[in-house]
Amino acid sequence: MATGxxxxxKAKGRFELDVGDAIAFAxxxxxxxxxxxxxxxxxPSLRGRGIASELVQGALQLIRTDGLKVVAxxxxxxxxxxxxxxxxxxxx
Numbered sequence: 001m002a003t004g005x006x007x008x009x010k011a012k013g014r015f016e017l018d019v020g021d022a023i024a025f026a027x028x029x030x031x032x033x034x035x036x037x038x039x040x041x042x043x044p045s046l047r048g049r050g051i052a053s054e055l056v057q058g059a060l061q062l063i064r065t066d067g068l069k070v071v072a073x074x075x076x077x078x079x080x081x082x083x084x085x086x087x088x089x090x091x092x
Contacts, residue, residue, distance in 0.1 A: 023043075
């Protein structure tokens with residue numbers, strides 16, 4: 001797994017996780033009460049190492065801290081939420 005922490009890059013509308021020289025990210029659209037995650041991407045060389053899961057978990061924690069709900073607009077986030085019921089309260 002990555003050693004960094006997930007950050008919200010508001011200027012680019014995405015959550016980011018640094019992994020070495022690469023960045024995994026999750027694009028989002030923001031409404032007044034909801035974050036719609038539209039796409040997650042992990043560089044090909046990093047796939048299969050749990051990086052995307054770490055990214056989504058960190059993004060969901062930031063969303064919770066901000067008091068917002070989440071809408072899964074990409075298949076990976078849909079699957080993640082199904083496997084992690086501890087985030088069910090965020091689904092909006």
